[in-house]
Amino acid sequence: MGQTIVEKIFTNKIGKRVFANDMVWSNVDLMMGTDGTVPMTISILEKNNINTISDSAKVVFVNDHFSPAKDIVNANTLSCIKKFANEYKVRLFDAGEGICHVLIPDKGLIKPGMLVVGADSHVCTYGALGALSIGIGSSDLAFAMSTGKLWFRVPETIKINVYGKKQTNISGKDIVLAILKKVGVAGASYSVIELVGEAMTGLNIADRFSMCNMAAEMGAKGVIIPYDEIVAQYLKDKVQVEQEDVFYADKDAKYSKCIDICIDDLQPQIACPYAPDNVHNVNDMEGLKIDQIVIGLCTNGRLEDFRRASRYLKKKKINENVRLLIIPGSREVLIQMIKEGIAEILVEAGGIICPSTCGPCVGGHMGVLGENEVGLYTSSRNFLGRCGDKTANVYLCSPDTAAYSALFGYIKEPHSQK
Numbered sequence: 001m002g003q004t005i006v007e008k009i010f011t012n013k014i015g016k017r018v019f020a021n022d023m024v025w026s027n028v029d030l031m032m033g034t035d036g037t038v039p040m041t042i043s044i045l046e047k048n049n050i051n052t053i054s055d056s057a058k059v060v061f062v063n064d065h066f067s068p069a070k071d072i073v074n075a076n077t078l079s080c081i082k083k084f085a086n087e088y089k090v091r092l093f094d095a096g097e098g099i100c101h102v103l104i105p106d107k108g109l110i111k112p113g114m115l116v117v118g119a120d121s122h123v124c125t126y127g128a129l130g131a132l133s134i135g136i137g138s139s140d141l142a143f144a145m146s147t148g149k150l151w152f153r154v155p156e157t158i159k160i161n162v163y164g165k166k167q168t169n170i171s172g173k174d175i176v177l178a179i180l181k182k183v184g185v186a187g188a189s190y191s192v193i194e195l196v197g198e199a200m201t202g203l204n205i206a207d208r209f210s211m212c213n214m215a216a217e218m219g220a221k222g223v224i225i226p227y228d229e230i231v232a233q234y235l236k237d238k239v240q241v242e243q244e245d246v247f248y249a250d251k252d253a254k255y256s257k258c259i260d261i262c263i264d265d266l267q268p269q270i271a272c273p274y275a276p277d278n279v280h281n282v283n284d285m286e287g288l289k290i291d292q293i294v295i296g297l298c299t300n301g302r303l304e305d306f307r308r309a310s311r312y313l314k315k316k317k318i319n320e321n322v323r324l325l326i327i328p329g330s331r332e333v334l335i336q337m338i339k340e341g342i343a344e345i346l347v348e349a350g351g352i353i354c355p356s357t358c359g360p361c362v363g364g365h366m367g368v369l370g371e372n373e374v375g376l377y378t379s380s381r382n383f384l385g386r387c388g389d390k391t392a393n394v395y396l397c398s399p400d401t402a403a404y405s406a407l408f409g410y411i412k413e414p415h416s417q418k
């Protein structure tokens, strides 16, 4: 019987042919955690008197969620992570380096065929590079760090075939929102999504990362885009990929479901409160007043996302009633934005460039929403109370929709560009 990509990755790791629903113990290739989850991991290790790490070269921490510190308690937590990282020789990316899901692949830590676990739900983002990357909790991270292993039930795979030709005002974010509308927030629970089709082949790496990031919102265990020339180009100067790292599904692989999505007539999409699958055409929401717009974060904080946004804001001023926060995914993205003149366009238009941090995405700091405020964010989640006061409402969209709406101070559908 043929195998899916995830079945092949597990087969390769444990040296025995396995299929969906088999229970396996496997070594993992990379373990990551953030300041949102590592504090609990450290306290679990301490409570259990575990003071060795199986292989610290396979562990990476990112202080990105509440960093730079917002208050004294937070500052102490960050320094506790730093102390632990120093003591155990764990690589730590500290304040301002970047948001984990942009930073880690950009630093060349991911390659196809890897089995990655991370104590953050959007770690599935790395599936854009053909890796199997699975979100875990703080206690599983403690276990994996001390033993180098974890148990898994090999997930079933849902194949999503994306076809057709998109308009220029459509990005990966609109496509994944359209998929979410069809699949729903629990539609891929415990499954891996294989994103395939002629339209996927044509998408740049930023669009692919953005789509994989949102697989978490469908309940997916992971998501994989098969390795191709676009991935090879992205990884070229970052990491050496060998032929044995790359897996493709067999023709007779067994899928639990196959879904087709045509993007020929896809219009800009928006997820309304309070769920990422409450998706509508942007047009249907046109005119809704906004208080704060956030462009960036781990879903849309890559250079290509800001290039898209800047097309709408060049030599323009945003509406005076709206705040526009720009959150580059990493220091490197910001440097490139400065070099290309994008940073200047966005600041001149009225944007505020913030450090690379999760900040407003989880209502942590720097842009928390007040009573009845409305946010238009390029992030991944719009749950009740997540981004500030529980009367605040957040809408999720693409960088295009966010940037164009900033000019008006209300939701407005971005036009197609020449």
Ligand SMILES: CC(C)[C@H](C(=O)O)[C@@H](O)C(=O)O
Binding pocket: 036, 037, 065, 119, 120, 121, 122, 362
């Ligand atoms: C804080 C962290 C546990 C959380 C996650 O795991 O996803 C955060 O990154 C999020 O996006 O909600």
Ligand code: SF4
Binding pocket: 065, 099, 101, 120, 122, 297, 298, 299, 357, 358, 361, 362, 379, 380
């Ligand atoms: S930017 Fe938002 S979604 Fe991404 S890791 Fe941070 S909190 Fe989670």
